[in-house]
Amino acid sequence: MRKVTLVSASSENIKHVALALTDTGFVTAMNYEGLSEAIGQYGASKKQDSSVQVPLADKILIITGVGDNIAYREFAASASRAGKRKPALSIDISAATESEVMAAAEGCLLGLDTPNKYKDSDVALQEIELVVNEELLGLEITPALNLASRIIAAREIINSPANDLWPEKLAELAVAQSAGLPVTVEVWDEAKLEQERCGGILGVGIGSDRGPRLIKITYNGGGKHLGLVGKGITFDTGGLSLKPADLMVGMKYDMAGAATVMAAIFAIAEKGIAVTVTAILCVAENMPSGRATRPGDVLKLRNGKTVEVLNTDAEGRLVMADGLAILSEMKVDHIVDVATLTGAARIALGTRYAGVMGHGPAVNLVCSAAKAASELMWEMPLPEELRPLLDSDIADLANVKIGNRAGGMLIAGWFLSEFVDKDSSWAHIDIAGPADNEGAPYGSVPKGASGVAIRTLVQMADELAKN
DSSP: OOEEEEEETTOTTOOOOOOOOSSSSSOOSSSOTTHHHHHHHHTOEEOTTSOEEOSSOSEEEEEOOSOTTOOHHHHHHHHHHHTTTSSEEEEEOTTOOHHHHHHHHHHHHHTSOOOOTTSOOOOOOOEEEEEEOGGGTTOOOHHHHHHHHHHHHHHHHHHSOTTTOOHHHHHHHHHHHTTTSSEEEEEEOHHHHHHTTOHHHHHHHTTSSSOOEEEEEEEEOSSSEEEEEEEEEEEEOOTTSOOOHHHHTTGGGGGHHHHHHHHHHHHHHHHTOSSEEEEEEEEEEEOOSTTSOOTTEEEEOTTSOEEEESOTTOOHHHHHHHHHHHHHHHTOSEEEEEEOOOHHHHHHHTTTOEEEEEESHHHHHHHHHHHHTTOOEEEOOOOGGGGGGGOOSSSSEESOOTTOOSSHHHHHHHHHHTTSOTTSOEEEEEOTTTTEEOSOOBTTBOSEEOOTTHHHHHHHHHHHHHO
């Protein structure tokens, strides 16, 4: 992990030698003592966007200005990204409050490129100084850095290609990353899944030579019991309902929900939050083969309901249903599931908002936590008139309505609702839009996996512990 430290604005070690940047969206050269002298000494040129750049400095100083609307996490992330080719960086946030310093500390790590073993990195930055008010020099920023590190670890996993990440491998990573934490990890293989009646996970994973897994992670912190479910399709070809070639690219990201809840429970355990958490990762590879589930086949899922599979490319809801049923049996206080579930979510909400559906207090808890964590989520309805679209002639329900293009995200939410108790507190988060950033980096989001919803889940646990 790169070194992030707090220093005083009066420190003689800080070189006030450079200001940038053009991609932050902030005025970066306002009301800073000594700025004119720095500009004159280093021959910097002031640009029309009010930023100043100084060439050939070993360390650069990013000055934020004194505005009231600075989003410190996003600013620090943008500053770190822009200064990534320098060995050291100082970011002046001397106007920041305690919570804003913590957010900036996260941003220092989150803004940089996600580590990638397949390509040489051009990131030279190893040390970042946050210039803060004297009163905050003793602030312990380790919790913020630990959370950022968990998010980065999740991004690495999500970015991994399917030839290096399959269900058994993800289970091994879960065990490895749990080392030293007060959690237990249990892995169910095909035989155990059969014994536990997890027909959805088995039905999706049967077409692959690399068998499915259910990964159960438990943290006993006392207090309220939060249940998490993550969709873990390590690669989604669509099964026998094969995706077109262009839509199959990027399907390594279809396990982002599982990586999200894994990172969240580890971060919660690392912080020692006074809640109990059970995380269920429903993991399979959706492949076509002579053994694969066929359109029209009927599967029996964990809670005893039968499902007619009309489209094998609507597989995420099948694996998630088993995980939701397990948590429903456990009578946890709140259930939250996270999944890259529907392309319809991207059509409805774009690529930066996640959709939230469900019933009971969990929906408001998620939306409130998302706001506090500065993550974009939008509550969506579950209209009653859509439920009959999942009726089947031969089973309890179908997994899709063939030919229907309206309300796909909402219909998927209805399907999942069949596997939680009607009076339970349950929220479903569809992260299909923001889980993978296909464009240029922005704020604290790099290109590729974003790690969206991890901060929200940790924030939700914090709030449950206080109430």
